[in-house]
Amino acid sequence: MNKKTKNRILLVEGNDDKHVILALCEKFNLPETFDIIDCKGIDKLLEQIHVRFLQSEIEVIGIVIDADSDIKNRWKTLKAILILQGFDLPNKLPLNGLVVSNKNNIKIGVWIMPNNQLDGMLENFISFLIPQDDKLLPIVHSTLDAIENQKLNKYSLKHKPKAIIHSWLSWQENPGTPMGLGITKRYLTTDEKTCNTFIDWLTRLFT
Numbered sequence: 511m512n513k514k515t516k517n518r519i520l521l522v523e524g525n526d527d528k529h530v531i532l533a534l535c536e537k538f539n540l541p542e543t544f545d546i547i548d549c550k551g552i553d554k555l556l557e558q559i560h561v562r563f564l565q566s567e568i569e570v571i572g573i574v575i576d577a578d579s580d581i582k583n584r585w586k587t588l589k590a591i592l593i594l595q596g597f598d599l600p601n602k603l604p605l606n607g608l609v610v611s612n613k614n615n616i617k618i619g620v621w622i623m624p625n626n627q628l629d630g631m632l633e634n635f636i637s638f639l640i641p642q643d644d645k646l647l648p649i650v651h652s653t654l655d656a657i658e659n660q661k662l663n664k665y666s667l668k669h670k671p672k673a674i675i676h677s678w679l680s681w682q683e684n685p686g687t688p689m690g691l692g693i694t695k696r697y698l699t700t701d702e703k704t705c706n707t708f709i710d711w712l713t714r715l716f717t
Contacts, residue, residue: 518544518716519562520572520619521555527574527623527632529690531712537693537700538709544570544716552576556591563595563616572619572715576631579668581622592618603627607711619715625704633671636689639698639705640678650677 522528528546535542549555552575562571577584585603592599596612605627608620624634640647654673657663665673679687682697692698700706 515543515545517565517567518570519568520544520546520574520712520716521549521558521562522546522574523552523555523576523632524548524550526689529688530632530636530693531574531690533690533693534700534705534709535712540709540712540716544572556587559591560594568616570617570619570716572621572712574621574623576623577629578631579629581627581629584622585620588620588622592620606707607714609711609714617715619711621708621711625707631671632689633675635704635708636675636692636698637671638702639693639700641699646678646681647674650674650681653677 520531522531525548528548531546534540547558549558555573555575559571559573562568573588575584575588581603589599595616595618596614597610597618598612599608599610603620603622603626605625607626609617611617623632624630624638628634651674654663654670654677658667663673675689679685679689679692679697682692682695684695687695687697689698693700
C-alpha cells in the first residue's frame with residue numbers, strides 16, 4: 511500500500527475476489543488509484559467498515575460482497591452499518607452499483623455479487639463471462655446434475671455455482687486455472703453487460 515492509494519480502498523471478502531478484480535482492472539486499463547483489501551471473509555469485512563471510517567484521511571471506501579442466498583437481507587445489513595456513518599441510502603441497491611458521499615465528503619461504493627439484483631456470489635458473476643457459444647458449459651451442467659441425481663455430490667447445493675465454474679475451468683487448456691487468471695488468459699470474455707457495468711461502477715467510485 512503506497513501513500514497515493516492508502517486512503518482509497520476496496521474491501522473484498524477473499525483472495526479470489528481480489529485477483530478477479532485485479533485482472534479486470536488490468537484488462538480495462540484502470541489506473542492504480544486504490545488498494546484492494548482481502549478481509550478474509552464477510553464477517554471480518556463487515557467488522558472492518560467502522561474502523562476504516564476512523565482513518566483520518568480516508569477518502570473512498572468500496573465494498574464488494576456476495577449476496578449468497580438473500581440479497582435483500584445482505585443489503586439491509588450493510589445499509590444499517592453505513593447509515594451510522596452518515597450516508598443517506600436508498601431502500602433498494604441500484605442495479606448499476608451504489609456510489610454516494612456523506613457530509614464529510616467520504617465516498618462509499620457498494621457492489622453485491624453477482625449483479626446487485628440476484629442471489630449468488632462471485633462465481634455467478636464469473637459464469638456470466640463464459641462465452642455464450644461455449645460448448646463445454648452445457649456438459650458441466652449435465653454432469654453435475656447427474657452427480658446430484660445419484661446423490662454423489664460432496665458439495666452443498668448453495669455452493670453449486672463454485673462447482674460449475676471450477677469444473678469449467680478445469681476443462682480449459684491449463685486445467686485448474688484460477689478465476690482471475692482465466693480472465694487474463696481470455697478463457698472468459700469481458701465483453702459482457704454485467705462485467706462492463708461493474709467496471710463502470712469502479713470507475714465512478716475511484717475517479
